[in-house]
Amino acid sequence: xxxxxxxxxxxxxxxxxxxxxxxxxLGRGLLSNAAAYLGSYKSGRLMLVSDExxxxxxxxxxxxxxxxxxxxxxxxxxxxxxxxxxxxxxEGLYGDLxxxxxxxxxxxxxxxxxxxxxxxxxxxxxxxxxxxxxxVPTSLVAIITASxxxxxxxxxxxxxxxxxxxxxxxxxxxxxDTLVSLSREEFSSGLGELLTVGVLxxxxxxxxxxxxxxxxxxxxxxxxIRCKAAIVEADPFDRLGIRAKLNLGHTFGHALETLSGFTxxxxxxxxxxxxxxxxxxxxLRLCPPELPERIRRVL
Numbered sequence: 001x002x003x004x005x006x007x008x009x010x011x012x013x014x015x016x017x018x019x020x021x022x023x024x025x026l027g028r029g030l031l032s033n034a035a036a037y038l039g040s041y042k043s044g045r046l047m048l049v050s051d052e053x054x055x056x057x058x059x060x061x062x063x064x065x066x067x068x069x070x071x072x073x074x075x076x077x078x079x080x081x082x083x084x085x086x087x088x089x090x091e092g093l094y095g096d097l098x099x100x101x102x103x104x105x106x107x108x109x110x111x112x113x114x115x116x117x118x119x120x121x122x123x124x125x126x127x128x129x130x131x132x133x134x135x136v137p138t139s140l141v142a143i144i145t146a147s148x149x150x151x152x153x154x155x156x157x158x159x160x161x162x163x164x165x166x167x168x169x170x171x172x173x174x175x176x177d178t179l180v181s182l183s184r185e186e187f188s189s190g191l192g193e194l195l196t197v198g199v200l201x202x203x204x205x206x207x208x209x210x211x212x213x214x215x216x217x218x219x220x221x222x223x224x225i226r227c228k229a230a231i232v233e234a235d236p237f238d239r240l241g242i243r244a245k246l247n248l249g250h251t252f253g254h255a256l257e258t259l260s261g262f263t264x265x266x267x268x269x270x271x272x273x274x275x276x277x278x279x280x281x282x283x284l285r286l287c288p289p290e291l292p293e294r295i296r297r298v299l
Contacts, residue, residue, distance in 0.1 A: 011222045015229045017150060017236035020168045024148065024229070026222055030175040031136070034062060035069035037173055041132070044105040045072040047097065049120035051080040054112040054138055057181055062111060062136070074100065078119060082262040085115055085154040087163070093123050107132040110169075113139035113186075114146035114266060118161070121152025125167035135169040138178040140190020141267045144197065144224040147172045149232055149246070155262070160254050166237055174225075176218055185265060187214075192271025194224055195298055199274060199291075200248045202227040209298050249274030271299055 015022040025037065038046065046066060050059030055077045066073040076096050078084050108131050110120035117135055124133035135147040153164020179187065191214055198205030198220075205220050205227075228246065235242035253273030257264050275295050281287040 011218075011225075013222070013225050013229050015148065015150075015168065015233050017168045017233060020150075020170070022148075022150075022168050022170060022172060024172040024174065024225055026143070026174040026176065026218070026225060028175065028177050028218075030173050031058065031062060031065075031177070034136075034173060035066055035071065037171070038066070038071070038134070041107050041134070042071055044107050044132070045074065045100075045102065046107050046109050046134075047100075047102060048073060048075045048109045048111050049078065049093065049116060049123065050075065050111040051078050051084065051113075051116050053080040054116065058136070058138055058178060059111045078116070080115075082115055082155070082257075082266070085118055085161075087154060087156065089119055090123060090126075090154060093119070094127060097123075097127055102127070102131070104128055104131060107134060109134045109136060110147075111136045111138065113137065113142045117142055117146045118152050118164075119154065121150075121167040121169070122154060122164055125152055125165040130167075133167050133169045135172040135174075137172065137174050139182060139186055140179055140221075141186075141193050143174040143176070143179075144190065144221050145193050145228060147174065148225055148228045150236065151238075158258065160257060160262075168236070174221075176221070185268070189265040189267030189271075192267040192274070192299070194220060195295070196249045196270055196274050197224040197227055199278075199295065200227075200245050201231065206298070210294065249277055252276045275299060 011026040013024040048059055048063055059075050063073045063075045076093060078089050108120050108124035110117045124131045137143045137147040150166050150168035152167045153161040156162040195209055202223050205223055208220055231243055231246055249270045253270035256269040256272060278292040278295050282289050282292050
């Protein structure tokens, strides 16, 4: 990188998945120094993909900051919400890339929550058989889970994520300052995902949330990222059964999302799904009988 970077409040997690290595940076104020972190990508154009809610807050300011630093940066905006995860949205983005003469030396940058990451990831994974991909997650759900797993996709004929691909980002810039712009519902949605990671493989997260609630989150977020990164690295393409544990709460959660017409936020659906799964497991004597009630109290 071309200049020294202040590493205060920065946590690095490397996710090696075959030929791809992802560097994940978590901390406050990362976007204010984004040009330095993205210095190695200056030779190509940075095609930022954001949604209509996040673009004014972070997408457009990031584009202008990058341009001011000598980057070639463009901003593509999609509708906000789960309903934008469609082939029609992708078709529009493919057209934008084609019209802009985007080639394999250019980079797709997702700036937003999980939906933006899903759509932009599939765009990066399929346009011209694959472009470099960077994640700039701006929601709690996206920071701790969606930006780490390398799964991208869209919904099709009422089925969630039926069409998709694996596209691990080369870099994740997770600026925790973006969390201040989340609604209470969006923030709670992220806490639901955080609790799920705590139950499936990071007990310190569970006990911390149980004891203190949503306080001192950054270390818990880092713990969640490390937990998921280790699972993804062991089974990057979901073929060995190891990644199946990441589905905890999601099977019931996806059913609830579908029944709600995708109006129920993903993290909240997963949180309810986690409690349902624990109740089922308790009934089958597959977990301690007190676990469902402990999860309910935290929720």
